Amino acid sequence: MPPTDAELVELAARRRELRDRYLVPVAERPASPGRGIHHAALICSDVERTIEFYQGLLGFPLVELVENRDYRGSSHLFFDLGNSTLLGFFDFPKLGLEPGVESIGSVQHIAISASQENWDAIRARLDAAGIPYAGPDIGIPESMYFKDPDGIQIELLSDPLMFFGGVQLDEA
Numbered sequence: 001m002p003p004t005d006a007e008l009v010e011l012a013a014r015r016r017e018l019r020d021r022y023l024v025p026v027a028e029r030p031a032s033p034g035r036g037i038h039h040a041a042l043i044c045s046d047v048e049r050t051i052e053f054y055q056g057l058l059g060f061p062l063v064e065l066v067e068n069r070d071y072r073g074s075s076h077l078f079f080d081l082g083n084s085t086l087l088g089f090f091d092f093p094k095l096g097l098e099p100g101v102e103s104i105g106s107v108q109h110i111a112i113s114a115s116q117e118n119w120d121a122i123r124a125r126l127d128a129a130g131i132p133y134a135g136p137d138i139g140i141p142e143s144m145y146f147k148d149p150d151g152i153q154i155e156l157l158s159d160p161l162m163f164f165g166g167v168q169l170d171e172a
Contacts (some may be wrong), residue, residue: 026170026171036083036084036085037085038085038086039078039085039086039087039088040087040088040107040110041088041089041090042087042088042089042090042107042110042150042152043089043090043091043092043097043100043150044089044090044091044148044149044150045091045097045149045150046091046149047065047075047077047089047091049149050077050089050091050148050149050150051065051077053148053149054079054087054148055079057125057126057129057131058122058125058156059118059121059122059125060079060080060081060087061079061080062077062078062079063078063079063080063086064076064077064078065077065078068090071090071092073093073094074090074091074092074093075089075090075091076088076089076090077089081112082113082114083161087110087112099150099151100150100151100152107152107153108153109145109152109153109154109155110152110153110154110155111154111155111157112154112155112156112157113157113158113159113160113161114156114157114158115158116158119142119144119156119157119158122144122156123144123156126144126146131146132146133145133146134146142157142158142159143155143156143157143158144156144157
């Protein structure tokens, strides 16, 4: 059930309170100790189908495919998302894993930035393959949301890295 108008006002006030308490202006913000996400690791049901989707359809090159170091018989594969960032997958054959559901602690979506030219090209390939997506018709013209063969939601956006809601977050 969606929140009531009164609850929305309360939630907005709580966000303002948290922003005021924790959001440090860029000029005062310490540098992050991280270098970025090395890779996100997800689970796929079929290695070849995953390669065909991420490399064949979306155009992200497969850069490695090896046996999982932690689970004999399982594959570990990586796709190059650009900017030295990887998207990794495991398969876990014979474990009987069930499809994931959106829940607390799960991944809601993976947002991948692409130039407008590449965004348009991927959109055309999704259209040609008959893969449904939401957006840009949902009021977010820079974003498309679609699911991979295992139901993992992907957001493809034409915004540059560190840009959100009309603001370059590392300059604001």
